[in-house]
Amino acid sequence: MNKTVNDNLCDTRNNLVKEITLLSDAQFNSRPDMNKWSIAQVCHHLVLVEEASIKAIAWGLKVIDSTQKERKNVDLILLDRTKKIKAPKIVEPDIKPFEVQQIINLLNDSRKKLMTFLSTIEDKSILAEKSVKHPALGELPLDQWIEQIYLHEQRHIEQIKEIKSLLDVRQ
Template sequence: MNKLVNDKLYETRNNLVKEITLLSDAQFNGKPDKNKWSIAQVCHHLVLVEEASIKAIAWGLKEVDHTQKDRKNVHLIILDRTKKIKAPKIVEPDVKPFEVQQIIDLLNDSRKKLLTFLSTIEDKSILAEKSVQHPALGELPLDQWIEQIYLHEQRHIEQIKEIKLLLDARH
């Protein structure tokens, strides 16, 4: 994996953890309104997306089809928060409350799984040659699946900041 992607994964995750570390469980699980996710749910969603991405990349690597798919401008799509993207059922967060440390542990665990999995791929160039269907982005090269993990996380860090402001405004 190239250094830039590795740094982005690391930097984005650190920013996420900084945003949530000092929250009380009440703030963490508070919802700005009943139809919105709590910060805890946003974070649980990120864990589920990271785990689903590992499965998708692993599946894509097993595919025989080597046709080069078009590269997408994933950051423009993912970081544009004016466009709502509905989470597929498989990555919808749990409704039960979470503790901050519990989520941090889940985040650490899913990231460790990702990095361990990526370290097993001997020829990283294959990631740019194979692709697999992404629920929001369509057919996506596997290396862009890795990129979308931190971009998606950046998108949700902005959402977390907004939720914090909304929750503060209510008090």
Template sequence: MNKFVNDKLNETRNNLLKEITVLSDAQFNSKIDMNMWSIAQVCHHLVLVEEASLKAIAWGLNQVDSTQKERKKVQLILERTKKMKAPKIVEPDVEPFEIQQVIDLLNDSRKKIMNFLSTIKDKSILAEKSVMHPALGELPLDQWIEQIYLHELRHIEQIREIKLILDSKH
């Protein structure tokens, strides 16, 4: 994996942790609207997406006939005016979370994906194989990795908005 993507994964995760470590568990689990996720749920969704991405990449690497499809504009994930419905598999739990519990889940999912990626001897294969992505369509595996930090950036913005609304209510 190239240094840029590695740095972006680290940078976005550090920014996410900065956003949530200052919260109380009550703020973390507070919902501004019954139809919206709490910050805890947003973070749990990020864990689930990272775990699902790992499975998709692993599955894609094992496909014999998985040939590269066209490159996608994965930056579209950052376009927050377009609402995306999370697939059931990456919908967060409704139960409240403790911040440390979610930080542990985030650290665990990141460690798993980084360990897995470090086992891929020839990284160029990631650009040659692809797997269907629920929002982006057929996506080359290296772009699956890229969408992890872009997706996280999208949700960091959402978390910042939720925090502003929570602050204005107090």
């Protein structure tokens, strides 16, 4: 995995944690309205997406006849928040309340699993040669599955900032 991707994973996660660290558990679990997720739910969704991405990449590596599909402008798709993307059921967050530290621990665990998993791939070039269907982005090369983790997180950091302003959270 190249340094840029690694740096982006790290920087984005640090930004996410910085956005949530000082929130009270009440702010963290407060929903701006019943049709919107709380910040806690957004973060739980990010944990679930990271774990699902690991499974998808692992599955994609095992598929023998998987060939590279065209690369997509994942950043343009994911960072455009004017286009709503419905989360598949498998990555919908729990409705139960979370503590901030509990979510930070889950985020740390899912990132550790991702980095450990990626470190087991001896020939990283294979990631650009195989692809798996992504629920929102269609057929996606495996290396772009890794990219979409931090791009998706960046999208949701913007959502968290929006929720904080709707809740009038000052930090």
